Amino acid sequence: MSDMTPSLTTGVPRETLDGESRVALVPATAQALIKQGYQVQIETGAGLAAGYLDEAYTNAGATIVSNRSELFSNSDIILQVRAAGANSDNYSQDLDLLSSGKVVIAHCEPLAEPEAFRGYADKGVTLFALELLPRITRAQSMDVLSSMATIAGYKAVLIAANALPRMFPMMMTAAGTLKPAKVFIIGAGVAGLQAIATAKRLGAVVSAYDLRPAVKEQVESLGGKFVEMELDTGTSEQKGGYAKEMGEEFYRKQREMMSKVIAESDVVITTAAVPGKKSPILVTAEMVQGMKPGTVIVDLACEKGGNCELTVNGQTIDSNGVKIIGPKNITSTIPDHASEMYSKNITTFLKNLVADGAVNINMEDEIIADTLITREGEIVQPRVREILGMT
Amino acid sequence: MSDMTPSLTTGVPRETLDGESRVALVPATAQALIKQGYQVQIETGAGLAAGYLDEAYTNAGATIVSNRSELFSNSDIILQVRAAGANSDNYSQDLDLLSSGKVVIAHCEPLAEPEAFRGYADKGVTLFALELLPRITRAQSMDVLSSMATIAGYKAVLIAANALPRMFPMMMTAAGTLKPAKVFIIGAGVAGLQAIATAKRLGAVVSAYDLRPAVKEQVESLGGKFVEMELDTGTSEQKGGYAKEMGEEFYRKQREMMSKVIAESDVVITTAAVPGKKSPILVTAEMVQGMKPGTVIVDLACEKGGNCELTVNGQTIDSNGVKIIGPKNITSTIPDHASEMYSKNITTFLKNLVADGAVNINMEDEIIADTLITREGEIVQPRVREILGMT
Known part of the structure; x- marks a missing residue:
């Protein structure tokens, strides 16, 4: 191996959030890192819930470490699925194992749970939150939000199809x-x-709505019908206070349209999340009342309060025969593929971060500048600082 | 209405087997019967688990009866999803409500649980078991086994996809x-x-095996690969006792081929049932040991002992990370469509049974002759009589 090769040790601890089945590195990507010259250490059982035995990591050239404290102290760079606010209940135990100069890369819930970062700063840890990757072409292959959204969208349809008392496809049978x-x-x-895409694959008649009319073409290219609102702008124009009235009219029409489409649907899947904020309520209790018994809502925004007024995170609510499902940590229910994608994302991020065998915090690179949360004892991310009132 | 119209009353009791969500008649088919001149009486709440409120039946022209005993005594013909041996724990309670001359049409488990028929015969009930419909063109639209198998095959794939830690379709993403x-x-x-068909819809690579080489074309027309056995008949020919040796050789080769394909599969769905008999074991414990952790078996034969050696009816077993799922009464998990199809089947059967406003037991009609179990105090079905040693 050349002198250009990093001689860094990356450590992968077992995830500690209850119900988290993913692992930050699968054996195949561990092997790829080792080929690049990294040492890879894995905590015993870290991959088990995702279907990867310790043996698979050993075969890939990684070292299994049974002591978590040792794993942290051996590692230059710690790769996790969840750190800081993405693992609020347990991250502080990891803080005790971290020391100055360690690099941690993970989901961190940077905008919703920024208080957690104070501990990392105090320890002198260099922490990166993958949720803050810029949406630029170069960062696409690192984009954990896209990867996990792919899994979530697929699984939401399966959950709905499993709960529905009817089949998805049209069937022409001898019984009609x-x-x-x-x-x-x-x-x-x-x-x-x-x-x-998944609901179409299964044979359903699919319609979709998005505030952004630009996505109409994408919806249609997947075989979905794009639901449009007919806005009676004529009426609004005659009134005073145009913009504000237009706003109210818009939301009223939106609610009306939603109520109508929702009442005709067997399955409603909501996916409207605003990063770091509470999800907007789009399906009201009243709209649920308009649905037929046996119909199903799957609310992918359940962890941020939900898009449906009746959603409870991690539960299935029955409201007059309508099931409202809030599938907590849904990507953990497909942990093998979710870990495979996450591994690919995080190692691509790592490759961009390391140059000439060392971590290179190049603040000219927006991928690094946007995701860097703490460094040299300080919380440095501008949006996080703003939320924490540190400006 | 003309004199040709039946003036018969059909009664639909609430199903009493624990977990049974289907109903023998949905409101739309109730309405069709009423148009033909039938009276239709429905026990309170009979359709509830399938998503049909009493109100929907009332709107269709049916009468809701809250007293089950009254429903039975009012009805000439009782339509059920499960009677006799298909509802072993509870059918005897219905026997107390039945009297001579009543007609009952239902699933009855005629070959596996024939003892139950003695009570029906003693009561003088005319009982039809829909499982015994002949596989002739004219009976296709009555064929409840086909209808329910359609539901079961669809749902088995959803159950598998939901349990699998991976996604079904190939996905080309930015993360690989x-x-x-x-x-x-x-x-x-x-x-x-x-x-x-369902696994293909969801994007999986599908292969299938059946003892009957004739179905190869059907498998392939759905996009599946038909797994064929390479039988080394040359070797067998050199031995004595050809037929027997060939048989052993065949089963050994079958097990070898199965082991190989199963070990390479993420999902195995078994559907091999023999009417009235224990299901054949096709997936041994040893074959399960050859599967990767995270893989899934769904055993549709679970109610008859299962095609997998480790299957437990109604449970999910974990064997070294392999999930073996025995989905008890699977059609009841899609009760709306299952009831819709069953309704269509049973009313088509009824139409064939009733002529000039009366039940017409035409023993020249094989649909009637094959399904008729008890009549005028006797068990009359030849296969059932044989099993009961009554020949």
Whole structure:
């Protein structure tokens, strides 16, 4: 190996959040890192819930470490699925194992739970939050939010199909023709588009809504119908206070349209999340009342309060026969593929971070500047500082 | 209404088996019967678990009866999802409500649980078991086994996809290409073919095996790969006792081939049922040991002992990370469509049974002759009589 090769040790601890089944590095990516010259250490059982035995890591050239404290002290760079606010209950135990100069890369919930960063700063840890990756082409292959949204959109449809008392596809049988399920997807981001694709694959009639009319083409290219609002702008124009009235009119019309489409749907999947904020309520209790018994709502925004007024995170609520499902940590239910994608994301991030065998905090690189949370005892991320009132 | 119209009353009791969510008649088919001149009486709440409120039946022109005993005494013909041996724990309570001359049409488990028929015969009930419908063209639209197998094959794939830690379709993402799931279907009857179709829809790579080489074309037309055995008949020919040796050689080769395909699969769905008999064991404990952790078996034969040696009906077993799922009464998990299909089947059967406003037991009609179990105090079905040693 050349002198250009990093001689860094990356450590992968077992995830400690209850119900978290993913692992930050799968054996195949561990092997790729080792080929690049890294040492890779894995805490015993770290991959087990995702289906990867210690043996698979050993075969890939990694070292298994049974003592978590030892793993942290051996490692230059710690790769986790969840650190800081993304693991609020348990991250402080890891703080005790961290020391100045260690680099941690993980999901951190940087905007919703920024208080957790004070501990990392105090320890002198260099912490990166992958949620803050800029949405630029160069960062696409590191984009954990997209990866996990792909998984979530797929699984949301399976959860809905499993809960529905009807089948998704139209079936022409000797016992008559069965109508296909009507599926309505709210929000056509990565999760929404994957949900559209999956529901179409299963044979449902799919419609979708998004505030951004620009996604219409994407929805249609997947075979979905884009639901449009007919806004009677004529009426609004005659009134005073144009902009404000227009706003109210817009939201009223939106609610009306939503109520109508939701009442006709067998399945509603909501995917509207605002980073770091409480999710907007798009499906009211009243709209749920308009749904038929046996219909199903899957609320992918459940961890941030939900898009449906009745959603409870991690539970299935029955409201007059309508099931409202809040699938907590949904990506952990497909831990193998989720870990595979996450591994790829985090190692691509790592490759960009390390130059000539050392961590290189190049603040000219927006990938690094946007995701860097703490460094040399300080919380440095501008948006996080603003939320914490540190400006 | 003309004089040709039946003036018969059909009664639909609430199903009493624990976990049974289907109903023998949905409101739409109730309405169709009423148009033909039938009276339709429904026990309070009979459709609730399938998503049909009493109100929906009332709107269809049916009468809701709160007293089960009254419902039975009012009805000429009782339509049930489960009677006799298909509801072993509870059918005897219905026997107390039945009297001579009543007609009952239902699933009855005629070959596995024939003892139950003695009570029906003693009561003088005319009982039809829909499982015994002949597989002739004219009976296709009555064929409850096909209808329910369609539901079961579809749902088996959803259950598997939900349990699998990977996604079914190949996905080309910014975080790399994810391999599609490999799904192996054993048995290419109605359930198996529907499972193939559903797994293909979801994007899996599907292979299937069936003892009958004739189904190869059907498997392939759905996009599945038909797994064939290479039988070294040359070797067998040199030995004595040809037929027997060939048989042993065949089963050994079958097990070898199965072991190999199963070890490479992410999902195995077994659908091999023999009417009235214990299901054949096709997936041994040893074959399960050869599977990767995280893989899934869904055993549709679980109610008859299972096609997998480790299956437990109604449970999910974990064997070294392999999930073996025995989905008890799977059609009841899609009760709306299952009831819709069952309704259509049973009313088509009824239409064939009733002529000029009366039940017409035409023993020249094989649909009637094959399904008729008890009549005028006797068990009359030849196969049932044989099993009971009554010949």
